[in-house]
Amino acid sequence: MSPRVVFPNKILPYLLVAPQLAITLVFFYWPASQALRQSMLREDPFGLSSKFVWFDNFKKVLSDPNYLNSIQVTAIFSISVAAVAMGTALLLAVMAEKVVRSRGLYRTLMIWPYAVAPAIAGMLWLFLFNPSIGSLAYGLRWLGINWDPLLDGEQAMALVVAAASWKQISYNFLFFVAGLQAIPKTLIEAAAIDGAGENKRFWTIVFPLLAPTTFFLLVVNTVYAFFDTFGIIHAVTGGGPGKATETLVYKVYNDGFVNLILGDSAAQSVILMVIVIALTAVQFRYVEKKVHYG
Amino acid sequence: MATVDLKDVRKIYAGGVEAVKGVSIAIPDKALCVLVGPSGCGKSTLLRMIAGLETISAGTCSIDGKVVNSIGPTERDIAMVFQNYALYPHMKVYDNMAYGLRNRGMPKDEVDKRVRGTAQTLELEHLLERRPRELSGGQRQRVAMGRAIVRNPKVFLFDEPLSNLDAKLRGQMRVEIKSLQRKLGVTSVYVTHDQLEAMTLADVLVVMNAGLVEQLGAPLDIYEKPASTFVASFIGAPPMNLLPLRGGQLEDAITLPTVTGNATTIGFRPEDCEVGADGATSSDGLRLMANVEGVEPVGAESFLYCAAGGGKIVVRVAGRTEVQVGDQLPIFARREKLHFFGSDGKRV
Known part of the structure; x- marks a missing residue:
């Protein structure tokens, strides 16, 4: 432990942390409290007045079948994105370790997709899989798949999951490569001498030692799937067909800024905040226990 | 097995x-x-x-x-x-x-x-x-x-x-x-x-x-019987003393036994050195004067770091020593304890 720093001046320490506190207050607590206040207000149809309704907005939202559908969509979407993005990234990272020639080039190429903006990534995937002009959609149809994400909800979900995962793979790849490099080579060698084949070595030595990285990425990917995928969904499906790809964040936007039901939207964002806080708390509380650091 | x-x-x-x-x-x-x-x-x-x-x-x-x-x-x-x-x-x-x-x-x-x-x-x-x-x-x-x-x-x-x-x-x-x-x-x-x-x-x-x-x-x-100067200087602590021979002669040597072959290096271990005139009875060996440059008592033995014969040598003496830095000492090593190495570093 580093020794405690003692300031002779009583006011100076507060002045030093003031800018940080001000930023946090202005950009986090103030908007959050506004959302909380808004979630208990209801406006008249013309937006001329609003009245305080306590938890009525929450009751309304939580009994709305559309909202419950959105929760289910978000759960499927988040789990799929985290699983696909992390699984693929781990596979690629393990493969990249085995590349002997131009390993650096290979890694650099793997990282590029991360630099693509979400909306652009969404557009790329939209074009590639557009039922009428998409080149990959043509390939899918040629394979005998009745490809039409504009009508088929499951296909639309698969498309946004693919697009969202694709963007996150680079990020996960970077961390997995770093995590793999941090595992001492001698451990792998010792395991080989101990009679473990390559598969066995991966699952009994490498994977458990990667656990801290995997855990960190699980938290980051969940938060990503919850919040940062708005652009992709907006560009690819717009929440449709029907409400098949309408995630919680997308619904907040739709109800608040398209349908202008501000009270409902605010109540939803408060619920969303609670969900993410709870999720992260659970992950740290339970998953971290099974993680071995060092 | x-x-x-x-x-x-x-x-x-x-x-x-x-x-x-x-x-x-x-x-x-x-x-x-x-x-x-x-x-x-x-x-x-x-x-x-x-x-x-x-x-x-x-x-x-x-x-x-x-x-x-x-x-x-x-x-x-x-x-x-x-x-x-x-x-x-x-x-x-x-x-x-x-x-x-x-x-x-x-x-x-x-x-x-x-x-x-x-x-x-x-x-x-x-x-x-x-x-x-x-x-x-x-x-x-x-x-x-x-x-x-x-x-x-x-x-x-x-x-x-x-x-x-x-x-x-x-x-x-x-x-x-x-x-x-x-x-x-x-x-x-x-x-x-x-x-x-x-x-x-x-x-x-x-x-x-x-x-x-x-x-x-x-x-x-x-x-x-180290096979080369490399082995001689690697095995043994402190390592063997190695001094250069020029035309079969060693600088500052008082007596030098017949050099084997055309050796260019003579070697003897620090523990094979006898200090003082005690070894004088046996004339068949290497005798040379050493200037003490450092003394390291480690308890059971002491090491004397000396300049002699155109190089540096270490001498091991049992127990404590009265030798001081700056002293001049006669050092003696018996014939059978001497090693000779050729110009390629190999033992001769």
Whole structure:
């Protein structure tokens, strides 16, 4: 432990942390409290007045079948994105370790997709899989798949999951490569001498030692799937067909800024905040226990 | 129970660097062979080739009469103790030791019996439920040993296993490794850069330099008859004194016995020096005057660092010494304790 720093001046320490506190207050607590206040207000149809309704907005939202559908969509979407993005990234990272020639080039190429903006990534995937002009959609149809994400909800979900995962793979790849490099080579060698084949070595030595990285990425990917995928969904499906790809964040936007039901939207964002806080708390509380650091 | 045979083994890396330049060693069954040399001499590479962790560029390596060049480390039936121990940090000591047995499909109760038996031999029983990071350096070292011997392999490989321990523990473990190896009777290859470890442990000592074997033999034979100036200055602590001969003459020498052949270097060990006029009765030997430049009393013995014969020498005297820096001393070394080396560094 580093020794405690003692300031002779009583006011100076507060002045030093003031800018940080001000930023946090202005950009986090103030908007959050506004959302909380808004979630208990209801406006008249013309937006001329609003009245305080306590938890009525929450009751309304939580009994709305559309909202419950959105929760289910978000759960499927988040789990799929985290699983696909992390699984693929781990596979690629393990493969990249085995590349002997131009390993650096290979890694650099793997990282590029991360630099693509979400909306652009969404557009790329939209074009590639557009039922009428998409080149990959043509390939899918040629394979005998009745490809039409504009009508088929499951296909639309698969498309946004693919697009969202694709963007996150680079990020996960970077961390997995770093995590793999941090595992001492001698451990792998010792395991080989101990009679473990390559598969066995991966699952009994490498994977458990990667656990801290995997855990960190699980938290980051969940938060990503919850919040940062708005652009992709907006560009690819717009929440449709029907409400098949309408995630919680997308619904907040739709109800608040398209349908202008501000009270409902605010109540939803408060619920969303609670969900993410709870999720992260659970992950740290339970998953971290099974993680071995060092 | 196995022999290890290396025949003209070479290691050439992709960049063209030749780390091992044709090494042939035959290690008999149950023997402990120590590879010793300065860092970068290829000893670790050689060990890793025996383990199967490095490919063999040329030559053959056979274990128990069978060429293993193309067999991976998994199938060679060897065990290795690494310098950093390489214990699996996420497994308990018990699982660390059981890992290799389970991988080979041994039944559970047999695994348990073997692990507990080995733990008892190494006095590790109370540590079985702990994780490596909760152990001290010495305990980790023992666990690494345990993981190797529990498998009862054909060959043990040690890669500088004691270099991360403090001096006292190192001495203790050295003795223990030796007696354990004797008791188990498993052929072993031990890599170290520490000449003391090499001398005390080896049945067969291999001194390596720049990818080649400088000398191979029993430790005391090598100590008494070093094949080259390199071996002479590597084996023994402090190393042998080497002084240049010019035209068969040594600078400042009072008496110099007949020089063997056309030697260009004369050598004598610090412990073979006699200080003062006592040796005067025997005229057949090297006598020269030395200027004392430093005195190092270490308790049981003292080392005198002197300038003599156109070079620097170290003289070992038993117990305490009254010699002071700046003193001039006559030094005497008997004829039979002198070593002569030619211009190529080889013994003549």
